[in-house]
Amino acid sequence: MNTTTHYPAAPAAQSIEAHTLSVIVDNEPGVLARVIGLFSGRGYNIDSLTVSETEHQKHLSRITIVTRGTPMVIEQIKNQLERLVPIHRVVDMTVAGRSIERELAMVKVAADAQKRPEVQKVADALGARMIDESAGGVIFEITGGSDKIEQFIGQMLPLGLIEVSRTGIVAIARGAEGM
């Protein structure tokens, strides 16, 4: 029996890759809705999304999106983003290579005086910095690649993790050139 339809079948299992895209946009009302609407409307994934104005005079924002898909889908995502009028440039940091990715997390841990040294030891080992200390808990700030943050959170879990707030990934290319 024929197992296909006139509509193209879903592509045969291709490797799914995670890519980080840096996007320069006009910081105008609705621009984020356009980007997010594009992803939801076309069924693309968003693993992480960060946005902030980076050039105030020019009203330009930089969006960093981590997404997943087959190489063909990733290429589509880039091309579809470039169709949006307020978007100036899209660079696939993963393809361009040589880029640095960082994330910041604030991690709240319930650590009484007894547990605190142990907590502090783990934090020191991963370079997390204590930024608040109150009666029942402490807050750490940690910056690094997502793996490192995952690792820190994983280690804090049994020690009394209360909550986590993460920025999502930002990325920048090495070398002297700008986007």
Place this chain on the structure above:
Amino acid sequence: MTTTNKTGAGAPGREMTGAEMVIEALTDQGVQHIFGYPGGAVLPIYDAMFQHPLCKSDKLRHVLVRHEQGAVHAAEGYARSTGKVGCVLVTSGPGATNAVTGLTDALCDSIPIVVITGQVPTHLIGNDAFQECDTVGITRPCTKHNYLVKRIEDLSRVLHEAFHIASSGRPGPVVVDIPKDIQFAKGIYSKPEKQFQHQGYKPRLDGDPNKIKQAVEMMAQAKRPLFYTGGGVINSGPHASALLRELVKTTGFPITSTLMGLGAYQASDPQWLGMLGMHGTWEANWAMHDCDLMICVGARFDDRITGRLDAFAPGSKKIHIDIDPSSINKNVKVDVPIIGDCGRVLEDMLKLWRANKAQPDKHALADWWKQIGKWRARKSLSYKNSNSVIKPQYAIQRLFEATKGRDTYITTEVGQHQMWAAQFYGFEEPNRWMTSGGLGTMGYGLPASVGVQLAHPESLVIDIAGEASVLMTMQEISTAVQYRLPVKIFIINNQYMGMVRQWQELLHGGRYAESYTESLPDFVKLAEAYHAVGIRCEKPGDLDGAIKEMIDVKRPVIFDCVVDQKENCFPMIPSGRAHNEMILGDSGESVDDAITEEGKVMV
């Protein structure tokens, strides 16, 4: 948005209201007709129109439609038949939501239109005010771009930008939402910039010379080449069609086209294979399947074309010329992508072909044409005619014969009649064929014909319609009557939603759920009620006379052509099959056998 804001003439702008700016900007953009419908949130613009010298002198004419969807389709027909931007004015809330189908249609088919919507005053936005809706939110996914203008200082720039974006690159619909207080506010009007500059929006027009070189070399070596062209050639303008014709003639290659590209190449030419795809000809689809070089010009590998992707033109190399990078490698991976305007790229290809003194592989090409001749001999569009009942294909053939050599424009609704029109009406020129391809919007054809007729008052404009589709926007015949637009609504009346009936026959065991219309209006009386002319024809023998009568009447006509109710549209690539597995009308293969269980899922 960062644009330079020089006034074109260098003169300081004049002060005026936002509403007046709309009229100034439209005329500065060359708009002569605007399709619209008034309401509270656009009253200042209508008031300005009532008084403005540009409107009093008929430089800008407003056409009052009967439904906002009709306004947008009329603007689409206007745009597609002229190459200009179509323009629409509607009110907030229901006016804007009624326009959404037309906007989506224009986005799918890359039609340049600018739709101006009224909005509640800025201080009420977000308050659930009367007739408020989130127009930019609703229309974001169905426009190329849209704007909400919250400052009078931005209005003239945004209006000019809207026209530029709608018409450049890959064309599409643009919405400008203008709150009522902005229409009243006064500001300085600036003329369009001579040179539009925008950081983020720079469509690429010239193809990469290296890629073009590679393409031309591949063409000279091809043994079984085929041009597969589409709506992009029409978008690029008549110039691109002329270049395409030259390149096809110079190379001697066969050519087929999508539904959207009909007319770019003349249908009467021997190198023309007819339309390809789901309802394409035997020779076009077999040539696609067997070609060794596919030269795709302004077409987007739509699923009606490719069928099964794993069996799509398996032995071919592919060149793809498209202005929109997102059309390339979307469905089908190609070997030589060329991003650019197809007019410019075709010109470069032609130049290079000549400079290289390139010669096609004549021997191989002769064999290829011999093979194509065999496929052609299959006469895949043939049907069994009848003396007693009008066959729909026959009706369109007679219509074509009666209008041949005349200055004719054809629009369609959606369904079997649309496919038969594509198969049996031969188009010799671009911009003569207006149809809803991507969205497949029933109700497109009648209002589109109104827009076409307005742009071409002396021409013959015919909507080849289905009785079900045409009832969706029938009220626009009233617009045609009001503006003395002698459109001909040629209804292929099979009493069924024929395309749905065909699928039910093929896929659902002949269970015709809700596809038969029990109670149709008397179309002749309906025409008369609208002060149009009604004609009915039921016998093949009467057809030519009735068509002549329709053409001779210089008023809008509704022509009720009563046809065979059970006719199916063939050839057809059924679900679960590839290009070389078409079924034909006279093939004797039962359609039940042709479609697999899994195939039934598809439509």
